[in-house]
Amino acid sequence: MEPIKTDERLAQKAKRTLDMDDHMLLGCSGFVVASFASYLLAVWPFFVWLDIHLFDQLLKTCLAGIPLAYLVGGIITWKFGLPGAAGHIGGMLAASIFLYLRLEQVFLEAMAQRTTPPEFPQWLQWGLPVMNISITIVLVSTILSLTNDHKKSKNRQ
Numbered sequence: 001m002e003p004i005k006t007d008e009r010l011a012q013k014a015k016r017t018l019d020m021d022d023h024m025l026l027g028c029s030g031f032v033v034a035s036f037a038s039y040l041l042a043v044w045p046f047f048v049w050l051d052i053h054l055f056d057q058l059l060k061t062c063l064a065g066i067p068l069a070y071l072v073g074g075i076i077t078w079k080f081g082l083p084g085a086a087g088h089i090g091g092m093l094a095a096s097i098f099l100y101l102r103l104e105q106v107f108l109e110a111m112a113q114r115t116t117p118p119e120f121p122q123w124l125q126w127g128l129p130v131m132n133i134s135i136t137i138v139l140v141s142t143i144l145s146l147t148n149d150h151k152k153s154k155n156r157q
Contacts, residue, residue, distance in 0.1 A: 026080065026083075027080065027082075027083035028083070030076065030079070030080030030081075030083040030084040030087060031080075031083045031084065031086055031087035031090075032087065033076060033080075033084075033087065034073060034076040034077070034080065034083075034084045034085075034086075034087025034088040034090075034091060035087040035088070035090040035091035035094070036091065037069070037072050037073070037076065037091065038069045038072065038073045038076075038087070038088045038090075038091025038092050038095065039069075039091040039092075039094045039095050039098075041065055041068050041069035041072055042065045042066050042068075042069040042091070042092065042095035042098075042099075042132075043065065043095050043098050043099075044064075044065055045060075045061040045062075045064040045065040046061055046065075046098070046099075046102055048061075048064075049061045049064075052102070052103075052106060053106050053109075053110065053115055053116060053117070053118040053119065054118075054119055055118075055119040055120045058120060058124075062099075062128070066095075066132060069091070069092065069095065070135065070136070070139055073088030073091070073092065073136070073139070073140070074088075074139055074140075074143055076088060077139075077140050077143045077144065077147075078143055078147060081144070081147060082144065085140040085141075085143070085144055088136065088140055089133075089136055089137065089140055092132060092133060092136040093133060095132065096128075096129035096130075096132045096133050097129070099128055099129050099132065100125060100126060100128075100129045103124065103125040103128070104125060106118050107122060107125065
């Protein structure tokens with residue numbers, strides 16, 4: 001059979017729209033990138049500075065990775081929307097569990113008298129992870145609401 005020569009010729013290529021498979025692929029890849037990036041950026045300092053039983057060292061270790069993870073997670077949330085936000089929350093949940101277990105290890109080593117006791121109270125063992133998760137949820141929900149407001153105002157124009 002010969003092709004029918006009734007196709008309309010366009011002056012320029014038509015803009016490709018995303019189909020369901022493209023949306024699924026972008027969402028899933030955004031989730032994975034956000035979760036791995038958030039986790040790795042938040043925990044890498046704990047492998048560099050090991051003396052976190054000192055308060056100054058714990059503060060330096062937390063400030064070296066966690067704010068950077070918030071920044072990257074915020075950017076990914078802005079770019080990928082809800083899948084990026086869920087991935088960032090998942091990565092920071094895993095980082096919070098890591099932080100809790102690492103601080104538990106510090107207190108257990110002190111009880112076994114292998115190191116000096118930590119310079120900070122034991123409530124920080126659960127307080128820091130809870131604060132990390134809370135900040136993450138507030139950050140992500142704020143960015144998502146700003147993104148939705150931006151999209152709504154853009155659609156009205």
